[in-house]
Amino acid sequence: NAGVTQTPKFRILKIGQSMTLQCTQDMNHNYMYWYRQDPGMGLKLIYYSVGAGITDKGEVPNGYNVSRSTTEDFPLRLELAAPSQTSVYFCASSYGGGTYEQYFGPGTRLTVT
Amino acid sequence: GEDVEQSLFLSVREGDSSVINCTYTDSSSTYLYWYKQEPGAGLQLLTYIFSNMDMKQDQRLTVLLNKKDKHLSLRIADTQTGDSAIYFCAEILYGGSQGNLIFGKGTKLSVKP
Numbered sequence: 240n241a242g243v244t245q246t247p248k249f250r251i252l253k254i255g256q257s258m259t260l261q262c263t264q265d266m267n268h269n270y271m272y273w274y275r276q277d278p279g280m281g282l283k284l285i286y287y288s289v290g291a292g293i294t295d296k297g298e299v300p301n302g303y304n305v306s307r308s309t310t311e312d313f314p315l316r317l318e319l320a321a322p323s324q325t326s327v328y329f330c331a332s333s334y335g336g337g338t339y340e341q342y343f344g345p346g347t348r349l350t351v352t
Numbered sequence: 353g354e355d356v357e358q359s360l361f362l363s364v365r366e367g368d369s370s371v372i373n374c375t376y377t378d379s380s381s382t383y384l385y386w387y388k389q390e391p392g393a394g395l396q397l398l399t400y401i402f403s404n405m406d407m408k409q410d411q412r413l414t415v416l417l418n419k420k421d422k423h424l425s426l427r428i429a430d431t432q433t434g435d436s437a438i439y440f441c442a443e444i445l446y447g448g449s450q451g452n453l454i455f456g457k458g459t460k461l462s463v464k465p
Contacts, residue, residue: 281454
């Protein structure tokens with residue numbers, strides 16, 4: 240099993256550009272999450288999904304959109320990129336909510352200049 | 353609001369014990385977690401403790417929970433250079449059916465040979 244995979248690993252965007260961060264898991268997990276990690280900080284939840292077709296906002300959703308059309312995929316869309324979105328983005332998945340272990344992908348390092 | 357605090361750095365010698373401390377504010381937290389992040393990688397769950405426990409031991413890892421003081425610690429016995437990483441404390445909110453983890457900023461552990 241590959242677990243949670245994310246693409247791309249690195250990306251540089253210009254202000255105002257858009258892009259989609261891809262996340263795929265092969266563990267048949269219902270729950271998926273997007274976090275961002277700013278330098279010297281913990282992770283902040285952007286969006287999460289409890290199953291295909293169901294998404295909800297986390298702590299810091301502004302400037303992002305998500306969709307969940309399949310169990311495996313949970314892409315994160317950045318519209319009109321801003322320097323404040325420079326961060327490392329982690330996707331995670333878990334079998335269930337609550338106390339189930341979240342498995343993390345390797346991250347996407349995004350720089351907006 | 354919810355907050356998780358950790359010291360930012362800890363340096364120890366190989367073979368010594370490491371103790372990483374964390375305080376949290378939400379008294380209704382049900383589970384508390386320790387995650388490890390190696391350079392350039394995603395987070396990996398190390399261990400967790402349920403809020404009605406005082407201590408949990410797992411091989412070289414010992415977790416102590418003082419619920420009265422809202423203080424959590426992670427002790428790593430016989431610390432090795434491979435333990436060098438950032439360690440995140442996280443709490444899950446009561447009724448967090450979505451698995452909404454609140455992370456601290458992380459403690460960077462450096463192990464000197």
